[in-house]
Structures are given as C-alpha cells and as structure tokens.
Amino acid sequence: MNLTINGEGAEITLESEETLGELLSGLEDWLAGSGYSLSGITINNEKISAGSIGEVFDRKLSEIDVLDIQTSNLFELLLEALIVARDILEAYREAAFDSRQEIQQDWEGSAAASFLSHRNPELFGIIDAALSGEGLSPDQVLALTDERIAEISAPQQALLQLETIIDGVSQRLEDLPLDLQTGKDSRATETVQLFSNITEKLFRLMAYLNSRGFEFEYQGDSGATFDNFFEGFDATIKEMLAAYEAKDAVLVGDLAEYELAPRLRLLFGILKKSAEKTV
Template structure:
C-alpha cells in the first residue's frame, strides 16, 4: 500500500497495523522522528483513500477499514506552526469584520469570536495574545491598529523566525542598557521609567522564548547551543526563574533586589542568550 503525506510519498513501514485508524495512530511517532516541523504537534486536515476524498461524515467508518482492501492513502496534515498561522490570519480578517460592525454589532462581537476555531487555537497556544484580542473586541483593550501590529509581528515570527531574531539586535542593546540603569532609576524616583523597563524587558524575553521554540520547530540546530557552558534549554529555564524572581520582587517593591537582579543577572543573561541564538540561527539560515 502506498502512503503519501501532503502529496509526497512517505517511507513508512507497516508492522502490525490492521486498519486505517491504526496507521493514523502511529503517524505521530513517525512524524516526530522524521520531520522537526511536527515535533510540537500536528492535526489531520484531510484524508483520501484510493483517490476518494473522505468527508467528515464518513471519517470514522474509514478508520475501521482493513488495510488489505486499500491500495493508497493520501494524508493531509498541518503542523502546529501552520495551524497557529492560520488562526492568526483568520483573526486578522476578524479585525476587518469588527471594524465593519455598527455599535450594536461590536458589543456582541467578542462573544462570537470566542467560539471561533481561531480563538480556540490561539487560547491554547498563545493565551496572552488571546486576552489581547478578546479585550480589543470587548472595547477595553488596545486599538485595532495596535492589535493588527501585534498579530503581524507574530506572523513574521512564524514565517521568518531567524530574521525576526536578528532584527531585534538594537532592541536588545537598548533594553540591556536600561536594565543596568534600573537601580539608579529606582533610587532617583524615576518610577515611570522603571516600570516601563520591567514591562519592556518582560515582553522582549517572551518574544525570544517564542522564537527559540519556532527555530526548533523549523529544524534549526538550537538544542546543542551552549550559553556560558550551559545547554540553552537549561539556560532558558534558569533565565525564566530569574525573571519570575524579578517580577515578584517588583510587585513587593523590593527595590534593592530588583536592582541587583536587573543589573547583575538579567542584563548579562539577556545579552548572552540573544548572542548565542542569533549566531546559531544566522549560520544555519
């Protein structure tokens, strides 16, 4: 039996599988070991048996079909990154629909959007973005122009993670410098600037973590990177712990600890992580 995935013949050796359902059940393991794009998950989006497209109403019956009665299977799947990109594009279109609503329509738009497939996907994979979109559609968040800019940024991350990372260089330089200045800002009463620095840094760190995950999905050799002799995955874990400690100290108004963590821990860690990831992704691109 010939098995194709997204139109390409798949080198799958059947062992004890007896029906179509068992073949599909083993697909996750095969994909995870053959294509890094699917390591973070995938979903079945289409199935054809012997050239006949299987509809949703007959999908379950097809799972029970004996493989001895089948000559060919064509499976269509989407990676997690592709599914998220699709959800973001759908949300982009939802913004246009929202703008076209009258006052009454805008009042109920958020509830309608919450039940859409795009909203469900984004709530699972990007809870922070889900809240931003929902708040805008509820009339209590950022402007639709601001929301559009955020969605476009996430789409660029998905499509060109290495370029998006490289383009962050001036931002990294600025925020690392501001982290080193944070103790002085706190001491001299520049509370607004200090709050902006903490918020700005938190967002930049989250963006780096997102891009790291996307680079892995796209097959960039980032798992072997070492930062200060520490494997990058462990380094990110430690980095994230220090970020949580900073945010907790900031909420508790522990200005001494906030200043020390920002200047002596987070600024050098940010520079080191960014440099290591950027060099690796640029060389592999």
C-alpha cells in the same frame, strides 16, 4: 480498527478507551508534546474537519473500521489562525456599526478562534475584546497580529531587527538599581515591562527557529549546555519578577544589573549567530 496518522501506519495500543473522544484526548497531549496538533480525522472514508470533531466524540471505537488522524505543525496552525484573525479584524474595522455583531459571531464560531482560545488564551482574549468593542482598538490589535505573523513567517529577520532594542533594554536593566534608589518608580516599572515583553518575544522566536532545525551553540563553564543556560536564565527572570512583586528593591536591582542584563545580551548573541547562518 485500522488506525493511521497522516496516512501512515501508527502503532497505538488501546487501553480502556471506548469512544473516539477518549482516544483523541489522549493523543492530543502526545501530539502537543511533539509540536503537532489534531487538524482533522477521516472515519470510514468520511472526512471530519477540526471544527466538527466534537460532534463525533461519542462515536464508539467498535463502530469504526478505518480511522485516519490528520495532524499539523502547531506553528503552522497558529499562523493560519492569526491570518484568519487579521482578516476578521480588518473586516470589523471597515464594517458599518450594525454589521459588526455578525462579524464578531463569525469569529466566535471559527476554528481559528477555537484554536487560539486553547493554544494562546492571552492573545485570543486581546482579539476577542477588540471585536467586542473593548480593550485595544482594532488597529492596535492588527499591528500585534501582523507582528506575530512576521515572527512565525520569517523568524530570522524578526530576530535580527531586535539588536538595537536588546541593547536599549539591557542598558535600562543596568540602570534599574539607580532608578529604584532615586525614586524613579514609573521608569523602573516601564523597564520591567520592556524586559518582560522583549524576553517573551525572544522565547517565541527561539521556538520558531528551533522548529525549523536551527541549533543554538553555547559552551559554558563545566560543560554547561544551551539548555542549562536557558533554564538558568528563565529561573532568574522568575526570581526577579517575584522580588519586584514583593518590592524587594535591592534584590531586583542586583538581579537586573548583574544577572539579567548580561544574560539577555548573551541570549540574543546566541540566537543571532544561529539566525545569521542562512540569511
């Protein structure tokens, strides 16, 4: 079998794989680790779209003479899926009530829904619920998809718009010990949620910038790299959230004020410096 990836020769050694499904399942994990995903295949000059690949999983490799595997960047596929989701949400919002079920069914059978359900199940669930008349309203989910589309399309601009928000959340983290001590539980809960949301957004933007070749400059103590800094920051976030769930107010307050607030400011500063280089 002549095997290529995006038309280029590929050195892939078959082991015990006998069917196309077995081969592609192994390749998908490897592709994901490289930031790519399967977007289509061509079998003996017959093109198969991503949405129809499951129909040929049982095809015997011994029956295939030429196989070309098409791949696409995961973030590009995510952007395409979000644009489709946005169009469907707009159609759903504007449609008469008796037409909405058909739109929902179109969504459920779409390649965009399949991609999001595997790659971003949380976001898929939010969109799916809105199209079922549950959860957030279509307008609210449209605003969310617009935000995510903007992050992927223009990560530099999206990042640079966050400076005031980062300052505000950092200050809230520094205030968290006092809020916990004085019984301002609702404000404390809001602070933790705000911090969680903004760090998730920063992590997404960091990934999008990195995929475009941006480098993050950091030189810590004893030669610590940016990866070292990020791993420590991520571990401290998990420690604080675990302490919050355990209602350990002292540890939550200490971590928020002395560890997370300064590290949040530092992370944003590192990303901002990188993003500003070509804006």
